[in-house]
Each structure stands twice: as C-alpha cells, then as structure tokens.
Amino acid sequence: MAISLANYAASGLLVKSAYFEAGGQGELSRWKRPGESGYFTVKGVHFYPDVKQEDIPILLNRDYEIMIFDFGEKYLSFREEILRCDRKIFLLNLNVWQYFAVEKLLRELEKEEWGKVKPLFASILPSPKEKNQIEKAFQIHIVEITGNWDAFQISGESFSMMNQLLGVNAPVKKKFCMKLTKRKK
Amino acid sequence: MVRHQQLGEYRAVKCISKEADSSWQIREAKLLNHLKHPRIPIVYDIEEDDDFYYIIEEYVEGESLEALMLQSSFLTQSFIYDTIWEICEVLSYLHHIAPVPVIYQDLKAEHVIIGKKGVKLIDFGIASYLNETEGRFQNYGTPEYTAPEKRELAEINVGTDIYSLGKLLGRLVLAGEEKSLGLLYISQKATHPMEKQRYASIEEFQKALGKAKEDMQSEKNPVYQKHLLRKIIVAGSRQGTGVTHIAVSFTQYLNSHHIPAVYQEKNPNNDMRKTVKTGKKFAECGGLYRRGDFLGLPLYGEGVEISMPKDRVLIIDWGNNLKRAGEEEADLFLLVAGSREWERDSAKTSFKSLSHEKNLIFISNYGDRKQARRYAKEFCRPVYCFPLDKDPFTAAKEKDRIFGKLLQREGGDNQRNLFKNRWHFRKHKRNRYNPFGYIAGKLRSIWTFSKKRIF
Numbered sequence: 001m002a003i004s005l006a007n008y009a010a011s012g013l014l015v016k017s018a019y020f021e022a023g024g025q026g027e028l029s030r031w032k033r034p035g036e037s038g039y040f041t042v043k044g045v046h047f048y049p050d051v052k053q054e055d056i057p058i059l060l061n062r063d064y065e066i067m068i069f070d071f072g073e074k075y076l077s078f079r080e081e082i083l084r085c086d087r088k089i090f091l092l093n094l095n096v097w098q099y100f101a102v103e104k105l106l107r108e109l110e111k112e113e114w115g116k117v118k119p120l121f122a123s124i125l126p127s128p129k130e131k132n133q134i135e136k137a138f139q140i141h142i143v144e145i146t147g148n149w150d151a152f153q154i155s156g157e158s159f160s161m162m163n164q165l166l167g168v169n170a171p172v173k174k175k176f177c178m179k180l181t182k183r184k185k
Numbered sequence: 186m187v188r189h190q191q192l193g194e195y196r197a198v199k200c201i202s203k204e205a206d207s208s209w210q211i212r213e214a215k216l217l218n219h220l221k222h223p224r225i226p227i228v229y230d231i232e233e234d235d236d237f238y239y240i241i242e243e244y245v246e247g248e249s250l251e252a253l254m255l256q257s258s259f260l261t262q263s264f265i266y267d268t269i270w271e272i273c274e275v276l277s278y279l280h281h282i283a284p285v286p287v288i289y290q291d292l293k294a295e296h297v298i299i300g301k302k303g304v305k306l307i308d309f310g311i312a313s314y315l316n317e318t319e320g321r322f323q324n325y326g327t328p329e330y331t332a333p334e335k336r337e338l339a340e341i342n343v344g345t346d347i348y349s350l351g352k353l354l355g356r357l358v359l360a361g362e363e364k365s366l367g368l369l370y371i372s373q374k375a376t377h378p379m380e381k382q383r384y385a386s387i388e389e390f391q392k393a394l395g396k397a398k399e400d401m402q403s404e405k406n407p408v409y410q411k412h413l414l415r416k417i418i419v420a421g422s423r424q425g426t427g428v429t430h431i432a433v434s435f436t437q438y439l440n441s442h443h444i445p446a447v448y449q450e451k452n453p454n455n456d457m458r459k460t461v462k463t464g465k466k467f468a469e470c471g472g473l474y475r476r477g478d479f480l481g482l483p484l485y486g487e488g489v490e491i492s493m494p495k496d497r498v499l500i501i502d503w504g505n506n507l508k509r510a511g512e513e514e515a516d517l518f519l520l521v522a523g524s525r526e527w528e529r530d531s532a533k534t535s536f537k538s539l540s541h542e543k544n545l546i547f548i549s550n551y552g553d554r555k556q557a558r559r560y561a562k563e564f565c566r567p568v569y570c571f572p573l574d575k576d577p578f579t580a581a582k583e584k585d586r587i588f589g590k591l592l593q594r595e596g597g598d599n600q601r602n603l604f605k606n607r608w609h610f611r612k613h614k615r616n617r618y619n620p621f622g623y624i625a626g627k628l629r630s631i632w633t634f635s636k637k638r639i640f
Contacts, residue, residue, distance in 0.1 A: 011486025
C-alpha cells in the first residue's frame with residue numbers, strides 16, 4: 001500500500017517522492033542494494049531501506065515533495081514521528097482472527113490528541129458487518145480500498161482512491177461515458 | 186494417432202482391413218507419395234500384415250474450416266483471402282504436375298485444415314490424374330461443391346476444382362461478418378453454370394483474388410479506411426508556437442465529429458496537468474480528463490497504466506521536442522510553426538530536420554495567410570494556415586474548416602462522412618433554395634480552390 005502511494009506520487013502526480021522503510025524487517029535491502037546516498041530508485045521513487053528513528057530528521061531535509069513512511073506494526077516505537085506527519089493512514093485488517101489487534105491499536109489511538117490532522121483509517125475489502133461494528137464502537141470512519149492493484153503499475157481506476165488517501169486536490173471524479181458519440185443525440 | 190518412439194514425433198496411421206475394398210485407399214497413398222507440397226500431408230510408409238494395411242501419414246494438427254465457419258468472428262476478409270490464396274497455391278501445384286495434372290475433385294470446408302503452419306488439404310480419396318479415367322469419373326464428391334458438368338455428364342477437368350473453390354469462397358464470405366462484394370463476385374464467376382464463363386485456370390482465379398485484395402485495402406473500402414489514421418503527432422518548431430492549442434483543438438474537433446480521439450501529453454512543459462489543476466471544468470475518470478468534447482491524458486510516469494478507449498485516434502503532443510517526435514512512428518506528423526518574423530528561421534530548420542518524414546504536414550499558426558503561402562512556396566509542400574483562436578476546447582467555424590480539409594486530403598475522413606450529410610443538411614437547411622446563397626457558395630468554393638496549396 002505504501003509503495004503504491006509512493007509510486008502514484010512519483011508517476012501519477014509527477015512529484016519528487018520517497019519511500020522510507022521504518023518498520024520493516026529489511027525486506028527492501030534484500031530486494032535491492034542502496035547506493036552511497038542510502039537509497040535506490042525504481043520508477044522515479046527513491047527507496048530508503050532500514051530507516052532508523054535518528055535518521056528521520058536528516059531525511060526530512062531532503063527536497064522531497066511527498067515522503068511516505070512505512071512504519072509497519074511499530075506504532076509505539078515511532079509514535080512521535082507519526083504524530084508529526086501531515087497525513088496519517090492506518091491500514092486495518094478486519095479479518096476475524098485479527099480483530100483483537102485492530103481493537104488494541106484503536107484503543108491506543110483513542111488516547112491520542114490528534115488536533116487538526118485526524119487519522120485516516122482504511123481497510124482492504126472489509127466485510128460490511130465487521131466494518132460497521134468497528135465504526136460504531138470507536139466512532140470512526142473506515143475507507144474501503146480495493147486490493148487489486150500492482151504496486152508498480154497503478155491503474156487509472158485507482159487514481160481517485162490514491163488522491164483520497166494522499167489528500168491531493170484532484171478534479172471531482174465524475175462518471176462519464178467514454179463513447180462520446182453516444183452522448184450526442 | 187501414434188508417436189514415433191525414437192523421434193518422438195506424431196504420425197497418423199490408417200488401418201485398412203484386407204477383407205474390405207482397400208484398393209482406393211492404397212491408390213490415395215500412392216498418389217500422395219508422388220505429391221510434394223508443404224500444404225499436402227506426407228505419406229511416409231505403407232506396411233502390411235496378414236489382416237491389415239497400415240498407411241503411415243503426417244499428423245495434421247488444427248481445426249477444419251467447417252468448424253471455424255461456425256464462428257463468424259473468425260471469418261474476416263483478410264482471413265478468407267489468405268485461406269483461399271493458400272488453397273489456390275495447392276491447386277495450382279496439382280494442376281501443373283507434369284506430364285499429367287491431378288484434379289482434386291473433393292474440395293470442401295471439411296477437407297481444409299487450418300493449423301499453426303497455415304492451410305493443409307487432406308483427403309485425396311477421389312483425386313486422380315486427368316488421364317486416369319480418360320476425362321470421365323464416377324460421380325463421387327459432395328453435391329453442394331460439385332460442378333454441374335461433373336454431376337450431370339461425369340466429366341472432369343481443371344474447371345471442376347475452380348468451381349468447388351468458388352463455392353467454398355462464397356460460403357466463407359456469406360458466413361463471415363464482413364461481406365466483401367469483390368470476393369462474392371469472384372465466387373459467382375467461378376461457380377458459373379456455363380463452364381466457359383468461369384476462370385480458365387487457377388492462375389486467373391488468383392489474379393482476380395489479388396485484385397480484390399487491392400480493392401479491399403484501398404480507400405474505397407470502409408473496413409480498411411477507418412484504420413487510416415490512428416496516431417497523429419503534433420510538434421512545434423520552437424516553444425510557444427501553439428502546439429498544445431492545435432492538438433487540443435484537433436482532439437475536440439474529432440470527438441465532436443464522432444471520431445473518438447484522445448489527446449496524449451508528452452510535452453515536458455506539463456501544460457495539461459497545470460490546466461487540469463487550475464481549471465474547474467474538467468472531469469476525471471480512470472486517469473483521463475474530459476472537458477466538453479475534449480478527452481485528454483496528461484503526462485504520467487512509467488509506474489502508471491491507463492486504459493484507453495478502443496478504436497481511438499491518438500493525438501500526441503510532443504511540444505518542441507522534435508528529436509523525440511521524429512523517432513516515433515505515426516500516420517500523420519503535424520509540424521506547427523509560427524508566422525512571425527522571429528519564428529521563421531526555426532520553422533525552416535525544423536522543416537529541414539523533418540523533411541524525410543513521409544506524412545509531414547506543415548501548419549502555420551496565427552492566421553497569417555501570406556506567410557503560409559510563402560512557406561508553401563519555399564518548402565514545396567501543402568501548408569495549412571491555422572486561424573487565430575481563443576479557446577481550444579470549443580468549436581469554431583474556421584478551425585473546423587481547416588481540420589475538415591486536412592482529414593479529407595490526408596485520409597481517415599470516412600467516419601466523419603457518415604454524419605457529414607446530416608450535419609450539412611441541418612446547417613444549411615434555410616439556404617437550400619436561396620439562389621443568392623447558392624451563388625455565393627459557388628464563388629467561395631472557386632475562390633478557395635484558386636488558392637493552391639493553402640487551405
């Protein structure tokens with residue numbers, strides 16, 4: 001999801017963007033070795049593997065327009081950094097066997113004072129019953145996202161969802177018929 | 186079907202009981218053994234034991250034409266043409282075997298196998314040498330495909346196969362979705378009841394087929410014509426010559442005339458994205474932006490995949506990047522140049538650099554007709570003079586006239602023509618019986634044509 005967002009920012013919005021693997025277990029460095037500057041580039045996105053807390057202030061000074069931090073499951077370890085972010089997206093797994101983890105996270109988040117920037121909760125293809133249950137219990141709104149996309153090949157259909165998640169002011173999505181000839185009578 | 190143990194290849198084996206009448210099958214195998222053509226199955230061997238004969242033949246993989254005829258979408262004009270042409274090649278080979286030609290006699294859709302390597306003709310059961318039966322033969326074969334002289338008089342010759350081929354062609358054309366009149370005419374001539382009225386030889390048939398193919402691909406045929414223009418490149422001699430304006434106007438024009446077109450931005454200036462961000466009149470769907478009749482695709486990075494409408498004309502805006510634009514292949518290349526004094530030098534240099542382009546069209550912007558005429562004289566090419574225009578997203582009479590002329594002369598206008606008469610009638614409905622309007626129109630057309638090369 002984080003890689004998709006970074007990829008959309010670089011290729012869809014054409015802005016300089018970077019992805020920081022903060023809460024991972026070194027998956028990125030296993031995929032590709034970073035250069036001397038600490039990152040590698042794929043399709044215009046700068047990927048920084050194994051970012052530590054003390055590196056973040058230095059990285060923030062690099063001239064990126066959109067920086068995607070992937071904190072993984074380590075909410076508590078990066079709490080301060082998360083609170084400083086302009087956009088906070090929490091991806092919830094609403095499967096029955098993950099329910100306790102969702103509940104635990106949401107209870108932690110309830111205690112925080114978010115100020116003006118409220119967190120955004122999202123879930124990939126949630127079942128309506130469980131989604132409603134959690135929304136009612138924690139007084140939150142969960143954004144439904146479709147899970148069928150390639151992280152490195154963003155389709156036009158998922159643009160509006162990406163815009164929503166990144167909070168980009170995009171033109172209003174309107175449904176229109178591709179067949180222009182049918183429109184005319 | 187059997188598999189060769191050492192070579193691993195498949196072969197077809199016919200087991201023929203010695204008790205039954207097996208003479209004709211042995212005869213077929215012997216005949217096939219003499220025939221060497223890539224579209225005729227090979228006979229490898231004939232073996233026998235106490236009870237059976239075994240004819241080992243090439244295993245022909247594929248679908249019969251009869252089965253394919255059930256799916257009309259397969260039967261395109263080019264498929265029919267290619268299939269019949271390949272059958273013609275086989276028949277031509279058979280009819281020219283020296284010293285005595287072979288007549289196939291049983292040509293029908295079931296006996297034509299379409300495989301990966303093309304057409305194969307199978308079942309030579311009643312094929313025979315012309316002198317074998319002294320011009321007479323038992324009345325075998327499928328009645329539908331049998332020539333009347335063979336059916337009634339039991340006479341065979343080269344025309345027998347031509348008749349069957351014509352029948353097969355007719356059936357294929359009628360079963361397909363696109364009905365080619367040219368192919369139907371050939372079929373009718375080949376199946377004429379009078380033998381003398383048919384094609385004298387298979388070569389004559391092939392010649393007619395080749396001509397029909399040429400006609401099919403010519404501008405007269407709408408099936409091919411609609412594919413004339415699919416990709417149009419617009420590039421400018423320098424920055425600020427109005428490339429984006431013309432590309433957007435052209436897209437708007439095509440869409441408003443019922444030709445689906447998409448504007449694609451490859452201009453590094455990123456003008457469209459800026460316009461989309463600031464303007465409120467755009468609607469977005471699947472990465473494409475629409476405003477009125479305009480449909481556009483802004484510049485995206487390599488990590489994005491946008492699905493485009495089918496059968497659309499793609500208008501690519503390359504800005505002033507002539508080098509990259511020249512590398513890309515297109516059906517039409519529109520080179521836009523300004524008509525002001527300080528823009529003339531760049532117009533000349535860019536024209537020289539692209540003069541090798543076959544489909545190059547020169548457009549002089551900002552409505553200076555005198556300068557456009559000078560360009561036309563200098564470059565010896567038709568030059569279109571684009572008028573001064575305020576809004577590329579809305580239609581204007583002058584713009585429409587330029588694009589209309591351009592399409593008419595450069596091709597791809599057939600779709601527009603479908604609607605042309607209706608549109609024309611509606612627009613000039615009141616002037617229809619006005620003699621003054623008629624004379625003024627005539628004078629205008631004379632005046633327009635007198636200005637050679639300037640449209």
